[in-house]
Amino acid sequence: MTSSLIETVTGQFPDSVSASHAFRGDQTLVLRPESVLEVARYLKEDPAMQMNLLVDVTAVDYSTFGKSPAPAFFASSGVTVRPSSQIPDKDPWPGPPASARFTVVYHFYSTHHKHRLRLVVPVEESEATLDSLTPLWAGADWLEREVWDMYGIQFSGHPNLKRILMYEEFEGHPLRKDYPVNKRQPLIGPVN
């Protein structure tokens, strides 16, 4: 049962799936960006899958993965602390998928069969566009708006792609790793 979801989808779409793993029991598939809508439709409508609940759509910016800055504690001694994991892992994670800057992560759940699946889609910064899943799940509307707001990834076919958590006058996409935490753009009042 554990790997059967991965096997079924890979068997159905052999060209779209580029990698897969089941780190800590979470079945995950890495897809090519063009095939998102097709695979999602299959996941929703196929009777063995019946993923009727789109749990979450989010994105991760992998541009500084593994490159945390050396903490100031050691700066004067000249010793750089490379962040290596100290808790060993018997079943390690394969690592960030592909070399693309962003990945968009979809989580699905089926209330009938009670199984979960994660789809990871690498997205290049230069062509940050994916197909929108709003024709299939109504909840994708706001979730994709949030991904646009926070990361700047566009979704073609989305009815209303505008900012949702930040205000319209805000420039930039806050959750990207190159957006500094403290950079405020106040509407009124001083920049403090």
Place this chain on the structure above:
Amino acid sequence: MQKTPSFLTTRLDEAIGWAQKYSIFQYPFVTACCGMEYMATACSHYDIDRFGAGLPRFSPRQADVMFVVGTISHKMAPIMKRIFDQMADPKWVVAFGVCTCTGGFYDNYATVMGIDTIIPVDVYIPGCPPRPEMVLDGLIKLQDKIQDHRASGRRAEHETRPEVFEV
């Protein structure tokens, strides 16, 4: 404007101050978690009504104290300013919770680090969230301020944040 204060005018100022401080009509500008402690203060256990401040007026035109409760983000700040401007004089502002006093621990792109950068504040009630006893203490301090506001002839000076912090 006050001329030389006489016995009758000071007594009148005190009486008006007494009446105003025990009949506060608050505008609760509730945004976040402090709202839960605000509700707790307003309800039976820590009754704020015994101080006369128990009636929230949900229109700024009818309110004299604005309790700013909870984090103010930059998206919300123009609305808060607008509501403050809509209140009629004399008006006071209470910064409830550390997010309104100084921004709390949300030092990031979205939060106003202290509402006193936008509107003048009279009483700061720190805490994350402040216990109802602290809120009542702040309310009593506010009442002292209200009592004196006419006698001093002007609203008390607001300490505005210095532009440059001397270290």
Place this chain on the structure above:
Amino acid sequence: MMLNIGPAHPAMHGIVRIVVDLDGEQIQDADVEIGYLHRGFEKMAEEVDYNGVIPYTDRLNYVSPLINNMGYCMAVEKLIGISVPERCHYIRVILSEISRIGDHLTCVGATAMELGAFTVFLYTIKAREFLWDLVEKVTGARMTVSYCRVGGVKADLPEDFAEPCAEVFKEVRKVLAESDGLLTRNRIFVDRMEGTGVISAETAISYGITGPFLRATGMEYDVRKDSPYSVYDKLPFDVPVGTTGDNMDRYLVRMEEMEQSMQIVEAALLDIPGGAVLVNPETGQPIPAAQMVDLAKMGEIESISGGCAVMGPTLEGSGRAQHASIAVDEKRVAMPAKEDTYGNIEGLMQQFKLVMLGHGLRPPEGEIYFPVEGANGELGFYVVSDGAGRAYRIRVRPPCFAIMSALKELLVGDMIADIIPTFGSVNMIGGELDR
């Protein structure tokens, strides 16, 4: 006519802007705008270390903070691949359910108040105060508790927890009975709540709605039953399910869920494996903590090694006696007992490696998703780690985000006065919606 129900409005639930298009009193169209409480949780979570995120998680769904704490800690524990001691699981479940009762009380009370039943609000907040007193006995704080840690909880339950808990539940049941009598068959309440804000199960699932909202439409999906975590599979409880999906059903589902949560807590208090007793096993004499520290600094450790100290109120319950039941055994994750930190070099090293900048709790590289049943639905944490002491990405899947995205469907077709009970039963918590 276009009407703006602006961000600052009397409903005590949170700040949201609803721009409605009216035809007389009927709503033709509604545009919901959120984001007024966006505080950058996900960005802040990348700045602080794993245990430092816990106060931020408190303020997500601030009416039931322990459920968020528990969800986050269990997510990071899944990433690391450890599991806390069983007593710790029971403690977390007990406090989560108490939080859930508090959340539902607030929701029902606020909805009733907005419909004019101010008395019910006062009763439910009174019951919530009793629950918060209980929480304060255990954690030290009323609302924003920061109680769970990655690898355990902060401190054990106090010895005399079961009796005050039973008394508080008696009071809560009295309040529930009173509120039920005042509301459930009240003509005004029923007229305003029945038939308004109707949503079908298919539409709800399509929007991604979970929790009491979905259960009121007839679909039975509860994360505690379908993907059980912690010790929920050992505790007997039912999941109430509604039929029509209107406001009245949601109110009834929440009322029943409170009763079920109380049953869970009572069953857990019976089943909980015993904790250690706070006495000094060796000499039979409790040593004040300050004295122990002084002796240790002077090097006289023979007299104190193996002993337990009397802690002050802040650290009570986190001493060596309770350490085995509240924290996992893994040295790279959980802080040592205070007696060990001051008493022997291994404890000091463990504390140093976990606290100092540059070291810290470092899970292996990976990504996981862990869902728990929040008060509004499936609260999920998606954590990506690159092996450093800080999380690389933490995503919160907020349950009321999905419900608010469906608010337009709920409102269109109803009258403007129906916005109040519908919005009340959505139980929108700004901290969770906007993060």
